[in-house]
Amino acid sequence: MAKLSFAAEGIYSDGSTSPLINKVTWHSSAIDIAKIDDKGILTGIAIGTVEVKASYEGIESNIINVRITDAILTSMNISVRNHYHLTLLFIVVVNCHSLPKAFTAMALHRH
Structure with missing residues (x-):
């Protein structure tokens, strides 16, 4: 199964940023289509679309839509x-x- 890696970055009130490595909780909207582990690695399980987001201390990230497909390369x-x-x-x-x-x-x- 193919995998996709996500990263989270905190944006602070003074405009600074910092990676939130191993601090966030990752969420997949449909774990029967794709699951995401605590390191932000999404693994496709079935065909469909999932929403991925992260949360940390009550703050939620933006949402990224990921489409899982069985398409194969036919040309280049x-x-x-x-x-x-x-x-x-x-x-x-x-x-x-x-x-x-x-x-x-x-x-x-x-x-």
């Missing part, structure tokens, strides 16, 4: 953006109960 596109940049863009989706993951690579070339 590459393109040249312009004379100076080469961009390769592809989507990788692992078969059966997986999370889609997008990857982008960019290289700068000057003559």
